[in-house]
Amino acid sequence: MKTHLLIALTLLANTALAADTELTLVLRDHRFEPAELQVPAGKKIKLRIENKDATPEEFESHELNREKIVAGNSVISVYVGPLEPGRYPFYGEFNPKTAQGVLVAQ
Amino acid sequence: MFGSAIIVFRETLEAALIIGIIAAATHQVPGRNRWLIGGLVTGLAGAGLVAATTGIIAEVASGTGQELLNAAILGIAVLMLAWHNIWMTSHGRELATQARDTSREISDGAQESSVLLVIIALAVLREGSETALFLYGLAAADGQGVQSTFGGGLLGLGAGALVGWLLYAGLLKMPMRWFFDTTSALVLLLAAGMGATAAKFLIQADVLPSLMSPVWDSSAFLPQESILGTLLHGLTGYDARPAGMQLVFYGVVFLSILAGMKLAQGTHATK
Numbered sequence: 001m002k003t004h005l006l007i008a009l010t011l012l013a014n015t016a017l018a019a020d021t022e023l024t025l026v027l028r029d030h031r032f033e034p035a036e037l038q039v040p041a042g043k044k045i046k047l048r049i050e051n052k053d054a055t056p057e058e059f060e061s062h063e064l065n066r067e068k069i070v071a072g073n074s075v076i077s078v079y080v081g082p083l084e085p086g087r088y089p090f091y092g093e094f095n096p097k098t099a100q101g102v103l104v105a106q
Numbered sequence: 107m108f109g110s111a112i113i114v115f116r117e118t119l120e121a122a123l124i125i126g127i128i129a130a131a132t133h134q135v136p137g138r139n140r141w142l143i144g145g146l147v148t149g150l151a152g153a154g155l156v157a158a159t160t161g162i163i164a165e166v167a168s169g170t171g172q173e174l175l176n177a178a179i180l181g182i183a184v185l186m187l188a189w190h191n192i193w194m195t196s197h198g199r200e201l202a203t204q205a206r207d208t209s210r211e212i213s214d215g216a217q218e219s220s221v222l223l224v225i226i227a228l229a230v231l232r233e234g235s236e237t238a239l240f241l242y243g244l245a246a247a248d249g250q251g252v253q254s255t256f257g258g259g260l261l262g263l264g265a266g267a268l269v270g271w272l273l274y275a276g277l278l279k280m281p282m283r284w285f286f287d288t289t290s291a292l293v294l295l296l297a298a299g300m301g302a303t304a305a306k307f308l309i310q311a312d313v314l315p316s317l318m319s320p321v322w323d324s325s326a327f328l329p330q331e332s333i334l335g336t337l338l339h340g341l342t343g344y345d346a347r348p349a350g351m352q353l354v355f356y357g358v359v360f361l362s363i364l365a366g367m368k369l370a371q372g373t374h375a376t377k
Contacts, residue, residue, distance in 0.1 A: 055243035065347045071161035077169045079312040094240045
């Protein structure tokens, strides 16, 4: 039952995934690299976030209306968009002084 | 220190508001304190477990495990809040005004108590796991004053709990004729807001389409991260940039529970 549900959800997720743009952000020493990332406007984007630090972080953006925990030394993905052209700041909630970045949709 | 106080405060606040409202709404239920504390303890244990397994949870279902878990927690909480509100509509008034002695009512009361436990536990679980991860991260990072971090964390926790307690005390001070309507309205809004947040997680996991995103942007007028925005988000599900699907969920939850309450009221009146 559980596996069925998981398969169904995975399929659902995959059907929409085919044409997505995938981009990667790396967290190192509580900073995002790159701190500014160009993304295509009007398309759904799969954002991979690789945390190279040993400590957890929370990817958060009020502008994108997204929040997700990234455990230490692990990778997550977050779907964003389709976005209107513009700047969408994001930050790491657990280290907001250093972990700052912005998606630029154009 | 203040950085950690603010983060812990924001995480604590949402759970504290839920606990404050539910504790007030059930203050007549026999043995309520026991169930409340049971919920807190269960929630804290669950939060520790979720925090410790975050890496594993994140990898489930092609990386969307976190969102699915959050949506599931919120979905169960919405069902429990719905049950609570509908039960209160048909039994709350008599619970407050007369002694209850029939066995049916006692078993109903026991059900209500377990619902209370689950709601509290889920609220603490959701907000507590993030707080635990945050504090763990700070404690693990070297060069940080661990004592000041935990001091800040305690300060934030205390401040959040205080707001929840003020809400609780304020509600109990209310005259009886407004009390039920106010608490049911608050629970209704809580449930609708949680439904909308569940939709947000399912959009983030790409399980649901966003429909239109955002439908409006009131962040310049009332930012969600401001104190008032955070409070309104915790109480009513206020979102400065909601997606269309979130509004659909909000409306469906709101109207379904309202319909259930009307129905319960009708059957009770004709009894």
